[in-house]
Amino acid sequence: MNPTENTTSADAPEPDQPENLEAQLSAIDGMLSSLKKAPGDSLVPVAEQRCGLVAIVGKPNVGKSTLLNALVGQKISITSRKAQTTRHRITGIRTRGATQFVFVDTPGFQTHHNNALNRSLNKTVLGAVGDVDLILFVVEAGSFTLADAKVLSLLKQDIPVLLIANKLDNIHRRAEIAPWLKTMHERHAFAEFVPMSAKNAKDIERLFDICAKFLPQQAWWYAEDELTDRSEKFLASETVREKLFRLTGDELPYTSTIVIDKFEEEPPAKKGQKRLLRIAATIVVERDGHKAMVIGDKGERIKRIGMETRVELEKALDAKVFIEMWVKVRSGWADDEARVRSFGYE
Ligand SMILES: Nc1nc2c(ncn2[C@@H]2O[C@H](COP(=O)(O)OP(=O)(O)OP(=O)(O)O)[C@@H](O)[C@H]2O)c(=O)[nH]1
Numbered sequence: 001m002n003p004t005e006n007t008t009s010a011d012a013p014e015p016d017q018p019e020n021l022e023a024q025l026s027a028i029d030g031m032l033s034s035l036k037k038a039p040g041d042s043l044v045p046v047a048e049q050r051c052g053l054v055a056i057v058g059k060p061n062v063g064k065s066t067l068l069n070a071l072v073g074q075k076i077s078i079t080s081r082k083a084q085t086t087r088h089r090i091t092g093i094r095t096r097g098a099t100q101f102v103f104v105d106t107p108g109f110q111t112h113h114n115n116a117l118n119r120s121l122n123k124t125v126l127g128a129v130g131d132v133d134l135i136l137f138v139v140e141a142g143s144f145t146l147a148d149a150k151v152l153s154l155l156k157q158d159i160p161v162l163l164i165a166n167k168l169d170n171i172h173r174r175a176e177i178a179p180w181l182k183t184m185h186e187r188h189a190f191a192e193f194v195p196m197s198a199k200n201a202k203d204i205e206r207l208f209d210i211c212a213k214f215l216p217q218q219a220w221w222y223a224e225d226e227l228t229d230r231s232e233k234f235l236a237s238e239t240v241r242e243k244l245f246r247l248t249g250d251e252l253p254y255t256s257t258i259v260i261d262k263f264e265e266e267p268p269a270k271k272g273q274k275r276l277l278r279i280a281a282t283i284v285v286e287r288d289g290h291k292a293m294v295i296g297d298k299g300e301r302i303k304r305i306g307m308e309t310r311v312e313l314e315k316a317l318d319a320k321v322f323i324e325m326w327v328k329v330r331s332g333w334a335d336d337e338a339r340v341r342s343f344g345y346e
Helices: 018-034 064-072 116-130 146-153 174-187 201-212 229-251 288-295 297-317 337-342
Strands: 050-057 090-096 099-104 134-140 161-166 192-195 257-266 276-285 320-329
Touching (some): 134 146, 192 201, 229 257, 229 276, 276 297
Parallel strands (some): 050 134
Antiparallel strands (some): 257 276
């Protein structure tokens, strides 16, 4: 390369004059002030931000968890409840470019166990899936069974649904997919068809781009990488709640609640070890009979709730967890506003 090219080119811009500089600086200033900082000090202008709720639904074993993990990463990032998401259990948040995707759980989409608990959960879920911005309906590419049809029938017509034809890598003759997609087209007015594999990183990138278009333009609700102590505490109480209801079935009224009395973190004792979380949780029930139900025969049930909570939290929070659990009776707490507030509800 000719070394003089860099300095003597006739097209080279004049060095900045002071007035030029000032003009530039004030232009940059103007630009910066128009970029209202989003949570997490992001420089994506609020006016360009998109944010919304995405539900992933489908019958068991179609790859929902694999997809969610690929979309949000292994670590579930739960944050404190925000007004917009009080009715949902958030399973993950991912901010990518100008768009924040808030993934929500859909615990009731279990078509196998049609007991009363599931029916009541299905009702809740219908509510939850009823007000998300986008639904990813996951099926196995090339297949559509009665169980898929049941899930599809629970979805509302007015929310965009993407058909995620997952496990495409299992289909060896791609030509077979076209006629199948055509039959799927007749089953529901899907907003888009996405044949893909949840295990393929490129497909995941493409899916993000497709999803972004369906989320409304609005300011992000969460910081780009929000994961605070408070959020971990929230995850702890949600995990206890989930185990409690799963292990007591529909015997326990939904007025029972969880209070996290202690949530303390200790750094790893040695390098390479995990941090330690000491958690104390109280399950608040309305009657003595409920207390006995939660404790179980010789304390079996509460032990199991504690054990399953610990295992799940250790995985989700990448920490060693010690958890103590108590059961208290506070009759009528659900009607007592001040007490409800003291339990952390608004
Ligand atoms: N070949 C292939 N296998 C996949 C793909 N996605 C998921 N799987 C596998 O499918 C199985 C079920 O995946 P999960 O993610 O657990 O499915 P799920 O829908 O969350 O299942 P439930 O928790 O029972 O509702 C696992 O063995 C995954 O490894 C894919 O794109 N290709």
